[in-house]
Amino acid sequence: MPLLNGQPIERVPSPANANGRTSGWEIRFTGEKFDDYEKYIERLTRYRKPIWTCKHTGRTCLTYEQALLEERAEAHLTT
Numbered sequence: 001m002p003l004l005n006g007q008p009i010e011r012v013p014s015p016a017n018a019n020g021r022t023s024g025w026e027i028r029f030t031g032e033k034f035d036d037y038e039k040y041i042e043r044l045t046r047y048r049k050p051i052w053t054c055k056h057t058g059r060t061c062l063t064y065e066q067a068l069l070e071e072r073a074e075a076h077l078t079t
Helices: 037-048 064-078
Strands: none
Touching (some): 037 064
């Protein structure tokens, strides 16, 4: 999991009424679901900032998704 300030970030728990719901918003690369649009945008904006670090390579200034992809590629190389 990508790091923020040297620590993994806690994922947002799914809303209690998310089971079977087709409305709402989901961050595709984390699977986090939101029923509040403002909270969704706030979280997505944070993930899009180049403030993340790849925990395997230590590379910094990545977006969350870039760090996640780099971690997956690194894990693939070591298997």
